[in-house]
């Protein structure tokens with residue numbers, strides 16, 4: 201067997217059995233080996249930003265990595281923005297980046313590129329395999345590194361000759377998984393002491409602490425001590441809905457987040473960073489911790505977060521049943537014109553149990569979170585690293601990871617256009633994704649930011665750079681052109697009905713909402 205086949209078998213044995221791919225000549229032996237290792241599902245994506253965003257969505261939902269297949273430095277570079285988001289989300293991903301044969305590098309052929317530099321921006325683990333005999337072991341190391349904890353992007357460079365040469369070792373057995381570190385009792389006691397002080401305290405949770413079991417323990421603590429329960433602004437995968445304790449996410453705009461934190465004297469971080477403003481603004485604070493507030497870290501990413509929160513609840517004598525689950529609630533079914541409020545109510549009225557919501561709704565999606573707070577339990581995936589163009593790819597990967605669950609992509613129009621090709625992969629793979637395009641024909645947030653940063657009054661050229669008319673995008677035509685049936689909703693009741701159809705029928709669909 202050659203190196204490529206040994207690598208694919210190693211991946212499958214290690215639990216990595218999906219590969220989002222956009223291949224080139226240096227990856228041809230890897231592509232050929234897919235038919236010899238049928239347990240590996242190769243999924244073609246038509247741009248590398250779709251490959252990496254899909255791998256992020258897959259990893260966030262499956263809890264184990266997908267592989268990517270990328271073509272030298274340019275292919276990896278095309279996928280970089282969504283790998284940046286994945287790095288922020290601590291998503292496990294194994295990148296396989298094909299490279300020229302080792303002996304070919306010195307000729308500096310056109311695609312010869314500085315893969316290491318490009319990879320270094322996003323990779324928590326990096327290795328370039330030198331020989332076919334090393335490929336399988338390196339592959340097993342890459343999967344273990346990606347799994348963490350915490351999860352990370354592991355990048356394995358695969359030269360063409362390592363891929364096509366005979367592997368004398370064959371596949372490598374999986375490496376033992378890493379274990380989450382137990383938070384020391386002293387740390388738990390220090391946090392408990394701060395929370396017993398009687399001064400206003402807040403728990404700020406993120407990462408793994410935004411899953412139901414962790415929120416249950418965090419809510420126990422909050423309810424029994426009177427502390428606020430806050431969540432990071434952009435979680436990787438928040439579990440929410442009826443029966444799960446609700447967490448109030450910090451606002452995107454710094455002054456609103458400061459309002460939420462106002463008066464807090466003890467801030468306790470659980471798998472998240474101390475709060476900072478998303479951007480710098482002239483004359484505004486970057487650090488959002490109120491003055492005089494102490495910051496304690498209960499658990500970091502990679503720690504046993506649930507164990508730490510439960511230990512804290514015990515240390516504080518919080519009753520086991522103290523947690524406050526969100527009550528079931530659905531908004532009234534809206535009628536009439538589509539607005540940001542009525543579209544949110546339409547979604548809140550029909551969101552099915554077990555749904556995965558991929559939220560790149562940006563300004564027009566603002567009210568959907570509130571309108572779905574009491575919907576049946578569901579997952580909520582957000583833009584962790586601020587690099588737009590992840591929604592459609594992430595929904596694609598989430599649907600591959602969870603074929604039995606409905607996926608709702610809340611998709612702002614400007615961001616949709618970065619990686620629209622994801623729709624083609626959804627159609628080809630028959631994925632159950634219902635996409636709602638929020639077509640406000642604008643980079644609306646940037647119109648807001650233009651004023652917030654204090655840029656001088658905008659002229660026609662500045663406005664033209666933030667506006668998506670002339671010509672207007674026709675998302676229904678674009679979707680149909682990639683094999684995804686589409687519908688333009690013309691009222692709130694029409695949207696609700698189209699959503700119900702989308703959720704009940706198999707395969708992808710797209711609904712355009714004009715605002």
Ligand SMILES: Cc1ncc(C[n+]2csc(CCOP(=O)(O)OP(=O)(O)O)c2C)c(N)n1
Nearest residue numbers: 562563587588612613614615642643644645
């Ligand atoms: C990779 C990347 N490029 C550019 C930006 C800058 N940016 C932030 S928001 C935005 C426009 C968003 O427009 P849209 O998705 O339509 O959402 P809206 O603001 O209209 O709600 C841009 C270009 C970014 N965040 N990431």
Ligand SMILES: [Mg+2]
Nearest residue numbers: 613614642644
């Ligand atoms: Mg827009």
